[in-house]
Amino acid sequence: MVQLREKTAETADFISIARKIHVITKTAGIPLLINDRIDVALAIGCEGVHIGQDDMPLSTARQLLGPEAIIGVTANSAEEAITAAKAGADYLGIGTVFATLTKENTKSIIGVSGLRDILQSLAASSETASVKTVCIGGINASNCQRVLYQSATPSKKLDGVAVVSAIVAAANASEATSSLRKLIASEPPFVNAGRKRLEQLPKRIELDVPTHVKAVAETNPLCHNMTNLVVQNFAANVALCVGASPIMSNNGLEASDLANLGGALVVNMGTVTPEGLSNYLQALRAYNAVGGPVILDPVGAGATQQRRDAVRQLMAGGYFDVIKGNENEIRTCAGMSGVQQRGVDSGASTATMKEKAELVKTLAARERNIVLMTGEVDLVSDGHMTLAVSNGHKYLGNITGSGCTLGTTIASFLVVNREDQKLLKVLAGILVYEIAAERAAERADVKGPGTFVPAFLDELYRIREETKTGDTEWLTRARVESVDAEKIGAT
Template identity: 65%
Template sequence: MKVDYSLYLVTDSTQGILGDRDLTSVVQAAVEGGVTVVQYRDKTSGTAELIRTAKKLHQVTKAASIPLLINDRLDVALAMGAEGVHIGQDDIDLPTARRLLGKAAIIGVTANSVQEAVKAVEDGADYLGIGTVYATPTKEDTKSIIGPAGVRDILTEIAAISDNVATVCIGGINASNIQRVLYQSQSRLNSLDGVAVVSAIMASSDPTGAARTLRSLIATQPLFATIQASNALITNVVKIEGPRIIQALVTQSPLCHNMTNLVVQNFAANVALAIGASPIMSNNGAEAADLAKLGGSLVVNMGTVTSDGLSNYLQALRAYNAVGGPTLFDPVGAGATQQRRDAVKTLMAGGYFDVIKGNEGEIKTVAGMAGAQQRGVDSGASTLSLEEKARLVQQLATRERNIVLMTGKVDVISDGRRTYAISNGHELLGSITGSGCTLGTTIASVLAVHRSDKLLAAVTGILLYEIAAEQAVSCGNAHGPGTFIPAFLDRLYHIRTVDVPAGTGFENAKIKNIIA
């Protein structure tokens, strides 16, 4: 039978998930809401009880013309006539299962790594259950959490050896992350055929409504999804388009919601005002849902991260993701302490960031490179060549399906397809507190008004910021850190009030394409 794997329900009969409700009734309700496959999983009941329950479930699924699969127990599947089974890595091997069940049976296999996936495909699996994506209380024998990036690695690998194996991912998937998982796990060669859920439906007080919501989310692109940008080299268009984008920023004066460290709040607000944005400095996640509706952007800067702060960041991130508002992550001091490294993982798993901006040490930490230790918020001595930086930034942008910026004497930025080096700026930016943080404010503000090509928007923000720094010194008004800040703010204001209306301001852009 032809199977629609888009919304795959795995049952759970435990008290903590099902409670006192009747399993068959919950599955019936879920099927009415749009579930397309049901897997009966029960690790504790006896064989006779498993068969009785499976037969009841089969009446529900047959009436809806969808398959019922049995977890692990081939004997139960054979006894009650299920359409197939799902087997884990520690269960019966696939060739034996195929010999016992026959060619027509649907056999799925759990795959937590590329090696497991390749073997399952070579052995003839009909589909793969890829995961665990995120940590989940419903499966205690989790080997490792692979995240959307791990799912994508598996999809990429199996695309090279087969084009007829279906794939679903499983592990911690719910309405708040299902679109992001589908979006970020998609490779250039392959994409998931569906998503498997447990608690998101089984623990819901309204299984029909929960299933209906999930089906709707699966069928639509997330609002934050990047529009396919032109292949035109930004080096050829930014000098013309940059002033136009900044003019749109001035005209629209978008809200820039800064959840930033206490040291730079005042400076960040002044930078936003100087470029024409409307800043709000709020670390209160409870008001993010209202702010997100105003059409602006969000900066999450973890310079003074705390447990409460992390909770607020996540609340705000989800609010902006829900409406497609641009988000920028500044993982300040990401490699300095274990708490910060853990915070990075939590934030990356908790929502989607359009831009990740950091110095070399911070980007190494986000990418998961070993030994990416920082001293405080400083990047530390660079260990990478320009080509190596470009390769790392490009790979991370591809993994996250977003834009990654590594700041430094030469900035490197990529969206995974296009990678550029920017050589503007002045060394005095490194002598004042918060220059990196307020660059994030600038980029996020520009993103709020130009979403059709987010890489072009980010490059425009960088050039605006760094050319202003150059001008602050060349105009003779900055003689050191103390005089640089007011001169810098003045030049940001001058570019947007004088140069941009004249269609100029980006003539000195030092940007080049890098083939990493």
């Protein structure tokens, strides 16, 4: 459809423009809607209108335009959406999703998670479930696929997108429209085929984890780290020991070329700056465009307002295959209030294991990705299955960058065997990393954190080499449970 939106013209001029456009759209068999102005729609006899919350009531518009007219309504909340759907709106324009210059009087920016919440509310009732929906506000070729994918619920998804600048500001409107149509009709590049729920977990670990370890060792996947300055050297060594090929570059201008090399990206915001945030977003878009796996490590996300704002901008700016962090970092990513960290430490937890598992699973389902909450017991979920991993050693908490380099390890595993289940590949990275830590701590030459680090690197390398020859005895140490959120309190 085409909607004509004109905020400044005199009525006579508006009608003149609308008539000329209606000739074009009618010839093409495309409905023309007039934004806000029912009088203009009546004057030219077009197919309908789109009205906002502050415009003429839907019931009045229906009386004036008749039962055959198409009437769309703007909705910025679940309450507005449900009210409009029950009143007989033919479709809803949901948003504003992202900030945009074309809409100055935005009540609030709802983001992709806000879209999903509204769709869930509509799907909850048979009276509102069938209403058509599009989203609006900052939607363009770089984000439309991600918005459609991440906002979808099991029972309702968007029917399309509404755009302004993405077409009318394009050098070639026809090509821009054709491109958008193709994009919304296909899944984004970062979606792979490995989305089936895991079954027979112990057997899958025994068979699949060594396969992924060998694949990393044999293919040497590129691991692009945009990481904090404190751990760059350590992260590079960890990547080399598991078999990956590391590059440390915080320059967003290089990201497009690096993304085309088929590797993964780690965005670690340990030393985030305004310039760094801009580079992260540029790299994120580059990897999303080609389907390269991306991990977000929101280091110290709850420590300062700048970091909290950075997390919101990053999560609004692209898709992350994995979000990895400690409890407070995950709580911040979920948008929970009252989170305060002391530096990058998580701090003492007051949440039960059941509450943590529910948080991880809920965030993963919302973002349609993998969420890993690290701690004494790691919790990792794809929104369907949640796993508890009890491996690791206390020395990891006494060295700089152990969490950051776990992200590097996981990213390396996400690159290989692209069609396989992401959750199992993330689990493979966790197990390699944490079992290597256990083996290192047990060595006679390790006396504390200082001697632990080189031993840890040795054991990462040894696990890789052992697995290449078919020796998977190390995997018998794995302590993994499938978590039932209703029973985890008793686990």
